[in-house]
Every structure is written in structure tokens, then in C-alpha cells.
Amino acid sequence: MADLLTREERQEHLIPLGEAGWGAVPDRDAIRKVYIFPNFIEAWGWMSRVAIWCEKWNHHPEWRNVYRTVDVTLATHDADGLTSLDIKLARKMDALASASTAARYQSDISEPIACLCEPDPRR
Template sequence: MTERLSDTGRKTILAPLFETGWQMVDDRDAITKTFQFKDFTEAFGWMTQAALWAEKWNHHPEWSNVYKTVTVVLTTHDVDGLSALDAKLARKMDSL
């Protein structure tokens, strides 16, 4: 079962993500990042790769795509906030 991140977990798990450009969402227990790509095809290809991991882990992002820009918001709806799954998917997205 997925659990909401504790204060200690937030410090250790989220800090490295903030160093790569992830930010907390205002008024919500969620993180966000905007990814820029060369063009629409590259952006959509990245989204396809990310979608395969999201489906595998049964943890789906909130995201939008406008041409070469993809904005992602991660939160775990089952716990009404951030969980280790959000950090795991964020790290995967950064590595794609």
C-alpha cells in the first residue's frame, strides 16, 4: 500500500528532485516540472516513453503538451498528496 511521504521522507526523497528543476505546486501537495524538447515529435515520443512506465507502475501523471513543451504534475490521489511513487516517476522522467 502506498503511503503519504513523511517529513523525513520529503527531505531525503524530494531534495534531489528540486535540484533537477522539480518544484512544489502552490496550494497542493504535488510537484511539477516543465520539460522542453526540440519539437513536437520529440515531446510526444518522451511522453510515450513516460506513459509506458506510468502504466507499468500504475501511477499516472497529470500533464499537458503544447507543441514542444510538456508540463507535468505528480501527486498520489490515493493518499491525497506526495508518495514515493511520485518521486520514482519523477526520477524516471528525468532520465528519459
């Protein structure tokens, strides 16, 4: 099982992800991003490429697809929060989306990621 991110890891990794469009999921130690592709084929193709890495790393997102939009939430379920696996997968998703034609993201869907930079004191 992967360990939850430390305070230092959160500062180092979550702020750049926030700048790349990832946001905090309310009431969860999780991150979310909504990718928008030019069409369904581009969205599905991206999901297929991501799925290969998910299987390779044995780490799978919560996601849903409606036409050209893919809504992704990342958290490591057996750790009950964010781990290095989520950071790694978020970066891979962004890299694969950058390679796609005209992929963009919707930036007003989550809370600012900075609220996740401090570990939850209830843990």
C-alpha cells in the same frame, strides 16, 4: 494505496528533485516540472516512453502537451499528496528526458520544493 511521504523521506527525496528542476505546486502536496524538447516529435516520443512506465507502475501524471512543451504535475490522488510513487516517476521522467536530444526544463514555474519538505500540519 501508497502512504504519504514522511518528513525524513521528504528531506531525502524532495531536495534533490528540487535541484533537478522540480518545484512545489501552490496549495497542493504535489510537484511540477515543465520539460521543453527540441520539437513536437521529441516531446511526444518522451511522453510515449513515460506512458509505458506509468502503465507498468499504475501511476499516472497530470500532464499537458503544447507543441514541444510538456507540463507535468505529480501527486498520488488516492493518498491526496506525495508518495514514493511520485518520487519514482519523477526520477524516471528525468532519466528519460536526459536520454532525449537536447531536452531541457523551465525552472521558474513553481514555488521552491523546500516548502514541501515538512508534512502539512492540517493532515
